[in-house]
Amino acid sequence: MSDVLDEIFERVVASRIFRNRDILSPDYIPDRLPHREEQIKRVGSVLAQALKNSRPNNLFIYGLTGTGKTAVTLYVLRRLVEKAKQLGVRVSYVYVNTRQRDTPYKVLADIASSVGLRVPFTGLSTAEIYARLVRALSRWDGVLIIVLDEVDWLVRRRGDDLLYKLTRIGYDLPPGSAKVSLVGITNDVRFVEMLDARVRSSLGEEEVIFPPYNAEQLRDILWERASQAFQPGVIDESVISYCAALAAREHGDARRALDLLRVAGEMAERENAPRVTVEHVKKAWIQIERDRIYEVVSTLPLHARLAILAAIRAQRTSGRDYTTTGELYAHYRELATRIGVEAVTQRRISDIINELDMLGILSARVISRGRYGKTRMITLAADEDTVLAAIAQDPRLREVVNTLL
Numbered sequence: 001m002s003d004v005l006d007e008i009f010e011r012v013v014a015s016r017i018f019r020n021r022d023i024l025s026p027d028y029i030p031d032r033l034p035h036r037e038e039q040i041k042r043v044g045s046v047l048a049q050a051l052k053n054s055r056p057n058n059l060f061i062y063g064l065t066g067t068g069k070t071a072v073t074l075y076v077l078r079r080l081v082e083k084a085k086q087l088g089v090r091v092s093y094v095y096v097n098t099r100q101r102d103t104p105y106k107v108l109a110d111i112a113s114s115v116g117l118r119v120p121f122t123g124l125s126t127a128e129i130y131a132r133l134v135r136a137l138s139r140w141d142g143v144l145i146i147v148l149d150e151v152d153w154l155v156r157r158r159g160d161d162l163l164y165k166l167t168r169i170g171y172d173l174p175p176g177s178a179k180v181s182l183v184g185i186t187n188d189v190r191f192v193e194m195l196d197a198r199v200r201s202s203l204g205e206e207e208v209i210f211p212p213y214n215a216e217q218l219r220d221i222l223w224e225r226a227s228q229a230f231q232p233g234v235i236d237e238s239v240i241s242y243c244a245a246l247a248a249r250e251h252g253d254a255r256r257a258l259d260l261l262r263v264a265g266e267m268a269e270r271e272n273a274p275r276v277t278v279e280h281v282k283k284a285w286i287q288i289e290r291d292r293i294y295e296v297v298s299t300l301p302l303h304a305r306l307a308i309l310a311a312i313r314a315q316r317t318s319g320r321d322y323t324t325t326g327e328l329y330a331h332y333r334e335l336a337t338r339i340g341v342e343a344v345t346q347r348r349i350s351d352i353i354n355e356l357d358m359l360g361i362l363s364a365r366v367i368s369r370g371r372y373g374k375t376r377m378i379t380l381a382a383d384e385d386t387v388l389a390a391i392a393q394d395p396r397l398r399e400v401v402n403t404l405l
C-alpha cells in the first residue's frame with residue numbers, strides 16, 4: 001500500500017533540498033569558522049602550552065549568544081588533542097555545560113569520569129568526589145583542560161565555590177601530578193560582577209572576547225555551511241542575504257541565522273519546492289519567533305502571565321489599541337482575585353512590564369500627557385494566539401483565557 005508515510009519517507013530520502021541537514025544543526029562543529037581567525041589564534045596560543053607538558057593559563061571567554069564561543073573552543077581543543085597525539089604528549093580535555101550539568105556534584109562527576117574514575121549518580125558528598133579527583137590527578141601524568149561552558153548558570157545558582165576550588169586545584173596536588181587548567185565561557189555580561197575577586201583574577205589569567213557578527217560576516221558563515229548542507233542550486237544569494245540581515249538585527253547571532261536557514265529548508269522540503277526562497281525564510285522567521293514566544297511565556301512566573309492577560313483584557317475593553325499602567329493594574333487585580341491569588345503591588349507590576357518589554361512580549365513606550373504627567377502606552381508585541389495558547393497550558397489560567405472577553 002503506497003500510503004502517506006511512504007510518500008513522506010521517500011521525500012526525505014530523495015530530498016531535492018538537503019544533502020546533509022545535520023550540518024545546519026547547532027552542535028555541528030564545522031572545519032572552518034570564518035571571521036573567528038583572531039579568536040582561534042588567541043585561544044590556540046594560550047592552550048598550546050599544553051603541548052610542552054606545561055599548564056596553560058586559565059582562560060575566560062565571553063561574548064553574546066551565537067558568537068561562536070563554544071564552536072571555537074571545541075574546534076581548538078580537538079585540534080590540540082590531535083597534535084598532542086602526534087607528539088606523544090598526554091593532553092586531554094573535559095567539556096561540561098553547566099546549564100545542563102547544573103550542580104557542583106554533576107560537574108565534578110563529569111571531570112572525575114574524564115580521568116577514569118567511576119562516580120555514582122548520587123550518594124557521595126562533593127567534598128568526597130573532590131578528594132577522589134585530587135587523588136586520581138596526582139597519579140595522572142599530563143595536562144587536563146576543564147571547560148565550563150555557560151558557567152554563569154552554575155555560579156548564579158550555586159555561587160562560585162566550585163570555581164574557586166577548581167582554579168586552585170594545583171595547590172592541592174603534589175609535584176609531578178597532572179597539570180590542570182580551566183576554561184570558563186559565558187554570554188552574560190554581568191557574570192564577572194558575580195565573582196569573588198580572587199576567582200575573577202585566577203579565571204581571567206587570559207581573556208578572549210567574541211564580538212557579534214555583522215550581516216556580511218553572517219553571510220560568509222551561512223554560505224560555508226549551506227554549500228555542504230544543501231543540494232547544489234537550492235540556495236541563492238538572496239536567501240542567504242535575507243537570513244543574514246534578519247539575524248544581524250538580532251545582535252549578530254549565528255545560531256539564529258543557521259536556524260533560520262534550516263527551518264526555511266524544511267519548509268521548502270515539506271512543500272516539495274525545488275528551491276528555498278525568501279518567502280520560505282519569512283515563514284521560517286515567523287515560526288521561529290512563535291516558538292520562542294511560546295517557550296518564553298510558558299516559563300514565566302504566574303504574576304507575569306497574569307499581567308499579560310491583564311494587558312490584553314485592558315486593551316480590548318478600552319477600545320483603544322493600547323493600554324496604560326493604571327488600567328493594566330486594575331485588570332490585573334481583578335484577575336488575581338478571580339483565580340484566588342494575592343495581588344502584588346503596582347510597583348512590582350511596573351517592573352514586570354519592563355521585563356516583558358525586554359523579552360519582546362509587551363511593548364511599553366513612555367508618552368507625555370502634558371499637565372497630567374507621563375504615562376506608558378502598553379501594547380502586546382507578540383502574536384496574541386501564541387501568547388494565549390502558552391498561558392492556557394496552566395490549568396489555573398485556562399478559564400481566564402477562555403473568558404477573557
Ligand SMILES: Nc1ncnc2c1ncn2[C@@H]1O[C@H](COP(=O)(O)OP(=O)(O)OP(=O)(O)O)[C@@H](O)[C@H]1O
Pocket residue numbers: 025026027028029030032033034035036063064065066067068069070071072186187221224254255258
Ligand atoms: N564563524 C563561524 N563559522 C561557522 N559557524 C559558526 C561560526 N560562529 C558560530 N557558528 C555556528 O553558530 C552556532 C552558534 O555558535 P556557538 O554555539 O559557538 O555560539 P556561542 O557563542 O557558544 O553561543 P551561546 O553563548 O549561546 O552558547 C553554532 O552552530 C556554530 O557552529
Ligand SMILES: [Mg+2]
Pocket residue numbers: 069070071149
Ligand atoms: Mg555556547
